[in-house]
Amino acid sequence: MPAPSPSPSAPVSPRVPEAVHRRRWAVLGVLMLSLLIVVLDNSILNVAVKTIASPAPTGLGSTQSELEWAINSYTLVFAGLLFASGLLGDRFGRKKSLLFGLVVFGLGSALAAFSGSPGELVAHRAVMGLGAAFVMPATLAVLMNVFERDEQPKAIGIWAGGVGLAIAIGPITGGVLLEHFWWGSIFLVNVPVVLIALALMAWLVPESRDPAPGRIDLAGVGLSVLGLVLLVYGIIRGGERASFTEPGVLVPVLAGLAVLTAFVLYERRSDHPALDVSYFRKPVFSAAVAAIALVFFALMGVTFFSAFYLQSVRGYSALDSGLLLLPLALAQMVFAPRARLAVARFGARTVCASGMAAVALGLGAFAFFDADTPVWVMALVFLVQGTGMAHIMPPVTVAIMQTLPREKAGSGSAINNTFRQVGGALGVAVLGSVLSSVYRGEIEGRLGALPAAVRTTAGESLEATLAVAEKLGAEELVAPAHQAFLDAMHVTAWASAGIAAVGAVVVAAFLPGRAADPGVPDRAAPRAPESARR
Template sequence: MAAPNTASTAAAHPAAESSSPTGRQWLALGVLILAQLAVWLDNTVLNVALTTLADPDDGLGADPGELQWSISSYTLVFAVLLFTGGVLADRYGHRALLLAGMSVFGGASVWAAYSGSATELIVARGVMGIGSALIMPATLALIAQVFDARHRATAIAIWSASSGLAIAGGPLLGGALLDHFWWGSVFLVNVPIVLLCMAGALIWLPAAVRFVEHRFDPLGVLLSTAGLFAVVWGVIEGGHRNDWSDPAVWGAITGGLALIAVFVAVELRVANPSFDVRLFRNRRFTGAGVAVMLVFFGLNGSMYYTSFYLQGVRDQSPLTCGLTLAPVAAGVMLGAAGSARLVKRFGVRAVVTAALLTASAGFLSYIVLDEHTGLPLFWVFLVAQGLGMGAAVAPTTEAIMAVLPPDRTGAGSAVNNSLRQIGGVLGVAVLGSVLSSVYRGEISAELAEVEPGAAATAEESAEATRLVAERLRLPDLAAAADTGYVQAMHVAAVVGAAVAALGAVVFWLAYRRARAGRHSAHRH
């Protein structure tokens, strides 16, 4: 028993005379980066597989609502259980929770890969979200154990920057796999990553240094999960049914909002909340957190409909689709790399506001795309979108951490990550529903002469319309599907851009008020 503890102590507390991190520390950081990469990769890898999953022969024949849920079930569960993952990690040890999370994530990935129906895939993706919620809080805490104060900031910066790789890596990896294997391979690829992480964790990561007893907040977890699920279900079903007056739709949305209100009231009364809403009393924290949530609304929504545009309207293969989307990652990395210098020169308020507006302009630029737009112009839009995202996220995260007292940084980080995921879930749900509703309106006139049963099938989505057009040998209907989808994408792009721009306004106002109050206090 002595040897492991000695190794753990050595990893957690390097010799004082060491002027740079040891090889063991770098290997430990590599394990944590790989663990994080697996989590974020599954936020993006599925996007290029959506068209395949919608195919009844090559995929699962999933309808638009099921496709939205295949993305949202993962991010929704991930978002609401992040706090619980942090509590469990503090109580049972961060390495133990990382290993447990990896086991759940890996097992659920195999389940997802061999799912026999869209419903089974949705459930498996939700279980993957549980694993991710156990992994993420442990990774940052383990960096704090492995690196001392001199090197911790550098290690965290490298760890944070690595998440940007998932933006490019997800679509590229998914596209490459789908070009050679069946759709389940995009999940099965997680297994070797999980095995490498678990082996590396046992060798290079420190065991528990201390255990902290926290009380659980099961009521908070239940209320937040049920409330968000009901709202997202109502939004997705409203678009899928194209009937927002349906009692099931508006009942789910209003009931979900009521549960969220009860959740907030409960969280204000408990000592160890599952989601610390008290942090929102700080204006800067609220402004920054809400701004990031709204820009992730636009980002995740745009990634959802872009895949159908490239693979459906432009008839790209999954791999070509992944390559087409790669410039956005270049923009993210360039924006993140230059953000610190810009903040030093112009201040966080000006830089983040401008970055959020740039990202919003990138989302809005989709309105000029049609069935024949040259890809170089599309790449320009993607780079601009990525520059805005990269230049906004890092300074905003630093701003959030800067306004929190040291004993609240863990809770603040969890809330910040949860807001990003919630924004992404709502982006896919709302913009996906806008897409479905507008597309039905665009294509309905073209289906007047089609047999009612086939017309009902064709109305489901552009992919369904193309399948009906191919079966009935109606090339004009296939062309109408492309045109209708582009029009629907334009409307969704305007909504997504408007929401992201609202994030810029929220950040600008929140920081102006906070700054004015601080200056006033100094004058007195």
């Protein structure tokens, strides 16, 4: 019986050397450790925002805007440099990229832990974003170069499960640390983990790079960085100002889109492009990156406000809030590594569309949450969300990565993560703006009894209203503030669910069914000798 042929949409890659193949699972473990701290630390911050907003010595006394920039400075640098860092990893070596990124991330973490002001925290978070930008795409690129094609879906499933697990256990870790140590411990905990990861990486992870990178496309790299930074900055400003029509928001957004358009046009004409835009002509590739952007748009927006719902409305501690996300973590751990089995049986289209529908259902459930929703209902909703995510991320990541040859794995990983980050930033900004606008409209009429000097501040957010109420002894504002937030959360939840539903339609329309599923294993190809790719 003849061996199956490789998928026509995916280039055939050289085989993995035997010495590397034997230690592939140990390498994946090191990659997961590196990935865990980068993703986990960002999710830790979601439960620490209330503590950091507290006056010294408990916190830094950060304002709402400063808290947003503590999150967004990381996002801005991370998203802006992802594509460039992926290209540099392909050219100069993914192991070098990982080591450099971890060192910078560890240094930024130590500096952030001992920040003396909100401004310092924002700056040090940007340093962490720089390190993370080199770590994240390199982990997936190395994975693609140590696993054979037929094992890549399983490895990517574990990788994607690690991302979801880190997002979920970050709040739990943050809650434990905040209950026993000062707020800076959520950053300082990264340092010993980074040191362990560096030692294991130097020992186990093989170097890999594009063997024929050609001339470096300096203009293309520069345009990609400038365009992404402008676009993400404008998105963040829009969320911060709760308006996308102000010049300070419109100008960077439109400028970013213009620069990215120029980047695409330039790449189409370049004889040594940083990005081969022809990949986007493949419906599977385009649908996969769109699905990633849409699901993180919906999910990150809800993640941002759910911390305030659990802690400020429900009164849970940071640790309790984190523990409520355990069902999401467990679903990721159980289902993400096994998603490939569902794809093999039902096809990527059915599995991903069902996953997006489950995410939409979970997000829509927030529209029915109130101040007395039973804990078991919330846990069930998080379980549904985690299960849906576990059946989206591995198949779409496989679709993206197996479209490109191994030597371009860094670029492919960077595309995957760039769309995820831009989608997430848009979600926080746009859905955050919806939440803020509805809340302000709801609470405005209840602030008439307050002194005129504090009305504007009190109407900015739930936390601001509760802080003013506590300071002035206006306890009668607490219940209306909670209700206004719940009303705003319900509107935002419907918007999030709608975005996830659009994602379900996109993947149902363009991802392949079982018969045309990408990633047909190339088992027939003989393994290369150990020296073949040294």
